[in-house]
Amino acid sequence: MNEPVLSLRNVSKAFTLHAQEQRVEGCRDVTFDLAPGEFVGITGRSGSGKSTVLKLIYRTYLPQAGEMRYASEAFGSIDLARADERTVLALRRQEIGYVSQFLRVVPRTTAREVVESAMRETGTDPSAARAEAERLLEHFELPKALWESFPQTFSGGEKLRVNVARAMIKRPRILLLDEPTASLDAHSKSKVRALLASLKTEGTTMLGIFHDLAFMEGVCDRELHMEAGILS
Amino acid sequence: MTTTLPVLTVDDLSKRYGSGCAACRDHAETALQGNTCRHCGTVHALSGVSFEVHPGEVLGIVGESGSGKSTILNCLYFDEEPTSGHAYLAAYERGAADLWTASGERRRWIRNHLLGKVYQNPMLGLNMDFSSVANIAEKMIAANDRHVGRMEARARVLLEHTRIPTHRMKTSPRQFSGGMQQRVQIAKALSNEPPILLLDEVTTGLDLSVQARVLDLIKQIRRDVGVAMILVSHDLAVIRMLADRTIVMRDGRQVEAGLTDQIMEDPQHPYTQELVYSLL
Numbered sequence: 001m002n003e004p005v006l007s008l009r010n011v012s013k014a015f016t017l018h019a020q021e022q023r024v025e026g027c028r029d030v031t032f033d034l035a036p037g038e039f040v041g042i043t044g045r046s047g048s049g050k051s052t053v054l055k056l057i058y059r060t061y062l063p064q065a066g067e068m069r070y071a072s073e074a075f076g077s078i079d080l081a082r083a084d085e086r087t088v089l090a091l092r093r094q095e096i097g098y099v100s101q102f103l104r105v106v107p108r109t110t111a112r113e114v115v116e117s118a119m120r121e122t123g124t125d126p127s128a129a130r131a132e133a134e135r136l137l138e139h140f141e142l143p144k145a146l147w148e149s150f151p152q153t154f155s156g157g158e159k160l161r162v163n164v165a166r167a168m169i170k171r172p173r174i175l176l177l178d179e180p181t182a183s184l185d186a187h188s189k190s191k192v193r194a195l196l197a198s199l200k201t202e203g204t205t206m207l208g209i210f211h212d213l214a215f216m217e218g219v220c221d222r223e224l225h226m227e228a229g230i231l232s
Numbered sequence: 233m234t235t236t237l238p239v240l241t242v243d244d245l246s247k248r249y250g251s252g253c254a255a256c257r258d259h260a261e262t263a264l265q266g267n268t269c270r271h272c273g274t275v276h277a278l279s280g281v282s283f284e285v286h287p288g289e290v291l292g293i294v295g296e297s298g299s300g301k302s303t304i305l306n307c308l309y310f311d312e313e314p315t316s317g318h319a320y321l322a323a324y325e326r327g328a329a330d331l332w333t334a335s336g337e338r339r340r341w342i343r344n345h346l347l348g349k350v351y352q353n354p355m356l357g358l359n360m361d362f363s364s365v366a367n368i369a370e371k372m373i374a375a376n377d378r379h380v381g382r383m384e385a386r387a388r389v390l391l392e393h394t395r396i397p398t399h400r401m402k403t404s405p406r407q408f409s410g411g412m413q414q415r416v417q418i419a420k421a422l423s424n425e426p427p428i429l430l431l432d433e434v435t436t437g438l439d440l441s442v443q444a445r446v447l448d449l450i451k452q453i454r455r456d457v458g459v460a461m462i463l464v465s466h467d468l469a470v471i472r473m474l475a476d477r478t479i480v481m482r483d484g485r486q487v488e489a490g491l492t493d494q495i496m497e498d499p500q501h502p503y504t505q506e507l508v509y510s511l512l
């Protein structure tokens with residue numbers, strides 16, 4: 001049996017909202033393993049804590065309790081819950097990708113630049129990064145006319161294709177997907193599915209949330225179900 | 233985990249305006265209202281600020297007006313004398329010597345060779361009686377490069393890089409728009425290829441479209457030159473766009489520090505929550 005790439009043990013997160021004097025539970029005692037190359041889906045109602053789990057792994061949320069043991073290529077076995085910020089930044093550049101529903105980019109950055117610069121961050125030379133960016137944009141059938149335009153003005157589906165291309169171009173070892181197909185039409189969805197499948201053959205480990213259950217069943221090896229912050 | 237030396241280390245920096253009294257020196261918490269002592273009126277502009285900047289990293293500093301953001305950069309650029317604290321640059325004596333104990337002459341050398349600064353107010357960062365080319369040449373002369381042809385060529389490359397039209401390079405930046413002035417300041421700050429840039433509110437007061445062009449430039453420098461930066465701004469959108477890590481300042485103190493997306497999406501401190509959620 002292969003060692004897991006990622007294992008979460010009793011990971012908990014609650015948000016303290018000071019002004020409202022409120023404590024909101026995000027997730028509690030989440031425990032699971034991801035084997036190398038495995039594609040796991042997370043299901044559950046709105047507010048059940050699915051995105052919280054992904055954001056904890058990516059460290060957008062600060063974990064409170066538990067361990068997130070990751071077998072890093074660069075750093076060996078590390079606990080993401082306690083890794084220092086520089087290490088997290090290095091992992092985000094090289095090993096861990098995140099695709100959300102929303103594309104957040106610097107204004108006045110063209111679609112091609114958005115995708116290309118993600119790859120340049122990993123140290124790839126500009127011409128190779130550019131060629132790969134163009135290959136992916138073509139794969140996702142983003143109209144050529146849009147390559148040199150700014151994604152701010154794109155439709156939801158066009159933005160998302162840029163977003164997915166940006167995360168995938170680095171060939172991260174782990175890819176976290178938070179509803180990456182939410183605003184896509186059937187044709188674009190099938191494109192994303194093809195790319196996910198090819199990433200899987202390349203050995204990428206993936207953890208994804210998809211509101212389209214049929215889509216999820218088509219791509220995932222197994223599913224985790226969340227209810228009120230707890231994995232059931 | 234990673235072992236390279238930080239480009240810059242700041243350790244326990246404090247800056248007071250005024251001599252302080254027993255009350256504010258020993259019981260700052262109760263003696264101060266905001267950053268000012270109720271008893272003696274001393275302004276505690278910075279109290280015990282510590283941070284590191286790593287190679288190629290952009291460190292954001294946010295906080296409301298008067299929180300001490302500019303004072304941090306002013307102390308680092310030797311425009312202000314800190315009351316106490318230490319600072320180390322990897323490029324200066326391999327990070328072993330405190331910048332703030334260096335002699336006046338050493339300080340000038342550090343400033344001219346190892347630092348670049350963009351001032352909030354272009355009047356402070358540029359000599360308006362000189363042309364843009366001369367402003368940049370001046371910084372290079374200060375850094376001991378006296379080859380006129382080479383200086384001018386480099387100045388032109390930098391100004392081109394920052395998209396100042398060729399036919400305007402020989403004129404004073406006095407007549408430039410705010411955005412162009414900031415771009416000349418950036419070109420000047422880059423002229424000695426410093427390991428770190430200090431940027432104080434580079435986009436404040438500029439029109440949105442002009443802001444975007446300046447942000448573009450910073451992003452491009454970050455990608456192509458890989459120089460580390462401290463980016464001071466009260467604009468969270470600017471910080472979110474450009475900073476890898478962020479420090480939140482209030483009344484001269486660091487209230488929170490973390491990965492920029494974490495500060496924005498999962499702020500811990502009540503003050504940071506107020507700051508972030510007030511903008512949603």
Ligand SMILES: Nc1ncnc2c1ncn2[C@@H]1O[C@H](COP(=O)(O)OP(=O)(O)OP(=O)(O)O)[C@@H](O)[C@H]1O
Pocket residue numbers: 015024025026027044045046047048049050051052053497498
């Ligand atoms: N940054 C945050 N600050 C405060 N509370 C949060 C934050 N993020 C999530 N929560 C809360 O944590 C709980 C779980 O939210 P989460 O976003 O993980 O749900 P989800 O399962 O992804 O839902 P959806 O399907 O609607 O996206 C919710 O009650 C939510 O309000």
Ligand SMILES: Nc1ncnc2c1ncn2[C@@H]1O[C@H](COP(=O)(O)OP(=O)(O)OP(=O)(O)O)[C@@H](O)[C@H]1O
Pocket residue numbers: 249267275276277295296297298299300301302303304466
């Ligand atoms: N020469 C001085 N004498 C007295 N107080 C001063 C002096 N210079 C600055 N201060 C005070 O130090 C504090 C920090 O000022 P600083 O300029 O660093 O704030 P800032 O965070 O940059 O604010 P802004 O966003 O308005 O630029 C303020 O309370 C300011 O009034």
Ligand SMILES: [Mg+2]
Pocket residue numbers: 050051052178
């Ligand atoms: Mg969600």
Ligand SMILES: [Mg+2]
Pocket residue numbers: 301302303352432433
């Ligand atoms: Mg200021």
Ligand SMILES: [Zn+2]
Pocket residue numbers: 252253254255256257263269270271272273274
């Ligand atoms: Zn006092």
